[in-house]
Amino acid sequence: xxxxxxxxxxxxxxxxxxxxxxxxxxxxxxxxxxxxxxxxxxxxxxxxxxxxxxxxxxxxxxxxxxxxxxxxxxxxxxxxxxxxxxxxxxxxxxxxxxxxxxxxxxxxxxxxxxxx
Amino acid sequence: xxxxxxxxxxxxxxxxxxxxxxxxxxxxxxxxxxxxxxxxxxxxxxxxxxxxxxxxxxxxxxxxxxxxxxxxxxxxxxxxxxxxxxxxxxxxxxxxxxxxxxxxxxxxxxxxxxx
Numbered sequence: 001x002x003x004x005x006x007x008x009x010x011x012x013x014x015x016x017x018x019x020x021x022x023x024x025x026x027x028x029x030x031x032x033x034x035x036x037x038x039x040x041x042x043x044x045x046x047x048x049x050x051x052x053x054x055x056x057x058x059x060x061x062x063x064x065x066x067x068x069x070x071x072x073x074x075x076x077x078x079x080x081x082x083x084x085x086x087x088x089x090x091x092x093x094x095x096x097x098x099x100x101x102x103x104x105x106x107x108x109x110x111x112x113x114x115x116x
Numbered sequence: 117x118x119x120x121x122x123x124x125x126x127x128x129x130x131x132x133x134x135x136x137x138x139x140x141x142x143x144x145x146x147x148x149x150x151x152x153x154x155x156x157x158x159x160x161x162x163x164x165x166x167x168x169x170x171x172x173x174x175x176x177x178x179x180x181x182x183x184x185x186x187x188x189x190x191x192x193x194x195x196x197x198x199x200x201x202x203x204x205x206x207x208x209x210x211x212x213x214x215x216x217x218x219x220x221x222x223x224x225x226x227x228x229x230x231x
Binding site for chain 2: 045095
């Protein structure tokens, strides 16, 4: 299967700072990338969908100015949590589809964010 | 709208027991895909199976089997002779090309297999 990586795997930051999470498709061109958030003992909730070269589409209730998504290339999407607060602490997972994986999503290993 | 329901929040079994995890879905799309994922404590999702809406054939893979029934909109997952290593949270999910392949997850079922 296709491989998707995320970096960093975990991050701890102070309240008020911004954190950037990278999602890369390693062996295929990802025309679409998805960002999910998972709070402890809960399911994955889709935050936004981004198509390469265009603005991301955010799910209802997700603040686009707080969660900045950039999908500038076919292999890289970034999620920036701006002015992070403790309630943003969560597990963030990206997935990618495209190319030979056009109708399937391949998931990254996730990034655990802790905001102090 | 798409929706996935996993009514079982937690299941606990003793090793070697068989266990079935239920999944019921809702969609208006005629073409869709159903998935099962395993999420161990590490958090990384482990892909188990993908089934398209036109293929109702049941599948068996080792100790795992899946029963897809469109008539009841269900896609149940059975683990035979469970093992301690099967302990994890299992998610059922649904996606549809007509919905930008957005994937909707069920709430998950936490399976604990005791020795």
